[in-house]
Amino acid sequence: MSTTEICSYPTVQELSKALADYVANLSRETVSARNRFTVGLSGGSLPRILAAELKHRTDIDWDKWIVFFCDERLTPLDSEDSNYKLAKEELFDHVSIPESNIYTIDESLIADAEEAANDYQDKLISVFAAMNTAKFPVFDLLLLGMGPDGHTCSLFPGDAYAEVLNESLAWVTFVENSPKPPPRRITFPPTVLNHAHNVAFVVTGEGKKVVLNKVIDLHDTTYPAAMVKPINGKLVWFLDDAASANLVALKK
Numbered sequence: 001m002s003t004t005e006i007c008s009y010p011t012v013q014e015l016s017k018a019l020a021d022y023v024a025n026l027s028r029e030t031v032s033a034r035n036r037f038t039v040g041l042s043g044g045s046l047p048r049i050l051a052a053e054l055k056h057r058t059d060i061d062w063d064k065w066i067v068f069f070c071d072e073r074l075t076p077l078d079s080e081d082s083n084y085k086l087a088k089e090e091l092f093d094h095v096s097i098p099e100s101n102i103y104t105i106d107e108s109l110i111a112d113a114e115e116a117a118n119d120y121q122d123k124l125i126s127v128f129a130a131m132n133t134a135k136f137p138v139f140d141l142l143l144l145g146m147g148p149d150g151h152t153c154s155l156f157p158g159d160a161y162a163e164v165l166n167e168s169l170a171w172v173t174f175v176e177n178s179p180k181p182p183p184r185r186i187t188f189p190p191t192v193l194n195h196a197h198n199v200a201f202v203v204t205g206e207g208k209k210v211v212l213n214k215v216i217d218l219h220d221t222t223y224p225a226a227m228v229k230p231i232n233g234k235l236v237w238f239l240d241d242a243a244s245a246n247l248v249a250l251k252k
């Protein structure tokens with residue numbers, strides 16, 4: 001059964017603390033049940049907000065973490081645009097996740113979005129095929145952001161998004177004309193997001209309050225973030241009060 005929880009905090013710092021508790025608890029419970037913790041990370045504002053408190057935690061079995069990226073920009077891994085680079089600087093450089101457990105895109109394929117997506121899908125299959133019997137990978141936790149246009153991962157409103165949705169059996173798909181630079185990206189499609197055990201959105205700032213109302217209160221699926229509804233998992237929204245100011249769901 002799927003459940004949704006919405007949490008809002010006065011400051012981003014308080015949000016970071018609550019998020020660190022949530023991730024640390026899930027990691028502990030999952031490692032004791034399954035002896036590993038499979039995590040999908042996003043880029044944008046998420047890595048900094050996530051790592052601010054989490055990187056100081058000493059109660060996490062980092063060597064049991066297996067990390068993929070929910071989306072990645074097709075750039076060299078040392079580019080300022082790379083989601084991996086951001087996560088490395090904010091989190092990986094401060095904790096002890098084994099390098100071999102962090103799955104990045106193949107840099108030699110960044111000129112060919114389809115090839116890059118296929119290669120990343122092969123990496124996912126190599127890890128998840130042995131773990132799951134489901135048709136899709138079942139992550140223990142996916143950490144997502146949402147842009148002010150309602151995009152999540154590299155699923156954007158409009159044409160590119162419609163193409164992505166049609167790829168419903170793919171584990172990883174690609175975008176060649178993202179409205180937000182850089183244009184070439186790979187991304188998990190909604191089907192993969194919705195098979196996870198746990199999905200957490202982290203959304204902050206006044207600039208996102210209008211679209212948050214459309215996504216959470218109105219379930220308007222023209223905004224891709226509204227498509228995220230885990231089939232059997234738990235969805236938690238970590239918001240700051242600036243982002244949640246318009247939310248009817250929170251006032252009920």
Ligand SMILES: O=C1O[C@H](COP(=O)(O)O)[C@@H](O)[C@H](O)[C@H]1O
Pocket residue numbers: 042043044045046071072073083144145146147148151152153154180
């Ligand atoms: O381009 C992207 O944007 C989204 C949202 O970023 P944010 O800075 O508004 O939090 C991010 O979740 C995604 O991973 C990234 O590629």
